[in-house]
């Protein structure tokens with residue numbers, strides 16, 4: 087953005103999105119970043135297929151409640167999960183860029199965690215794994231900083247209110263809460279720099295933070 091001379095700022099973890107910002111967001115998220123992820127997955131020998139939420143109206147969106155403040159940021163209204171199932175049935179891992187569209191063709195920038203949560207909910211998966219750059223939800227209650235192995239929805243709400251959960255962690259936990267209210271049984275937040283982190287979660291290792299219904 088800076089290189090292109092466009093200024094942006096974040097409000098509650100969401101990027102303020104003007105038309106000019108939307109152009110760059112779509113170009114980068116659905117273009118270069120999406121293809122980079124696809125190339126990396128293919129580099130491991132797996133098969134990947136990149137698409138954005140606009141393709142096939144995969145991610146349908148509406149303006150967020152605070153759109154007057156943040157602009158073209160979207161909440162997901164519907165996910166055409168049959169497209170994802172179709173891609174997976176063909177043996178490809180879908181890599182979905184978080185850009186949504188509404189019935190009039192308006193594009194929306196959607197936080198990646200919000201989009202992932204909506205995809206997980208609409209697909210009816212048992213578990214969503216959120217990969218980030220910290221070892222989980224951290225607390226400094228009791229003096230030193232530590233990872234919480236498990237948190238409830240109420241604890242999360244309290245931590246947002248107290249400011250202990252802030253910035254980019256907010257859309258992650260909000261997406262987790264939305265998932266848990268549906269069919270998804272648990273959401274696990276883990277550090278992507280941990281080796282083999284996805285298979286370790288799938289095999290039941292206690293790692294990161296589990297968000298459970300309770």
Ligand SMILES: Nc1ncnc2c1ncn2[C@@H]1O[C@H](COP(=O)(O)OP(=O)(O)O)[C@@H](O)[C@H]1O
Nearest residue numbers: 217218219220222223224250251252253254255
């Ligand atoms: N309680 C918390 N525990 C851990 N990280 C937190 C917490 N509250 C806020 N954060 C911040 O959330 C960040 C992760 O969100 P974000 O930067 O959006 O990650 P990503 O780019 O992986 O989506 C962490 O790097 C950290 O700065």
Ligand SMILES: CC(=O)N[C@@H](CCC(=O)OP(=O)(O)O)C(=O)O
Nearest residue numbers: 099100101159195196197198199
């Ligand atoms: C509305 C909004 O904030 N969209 C995000 C989409 C990408 C994203 O969410 O990336 P992270 O998961 O690394 O934060 C953005 O424009 O940065």
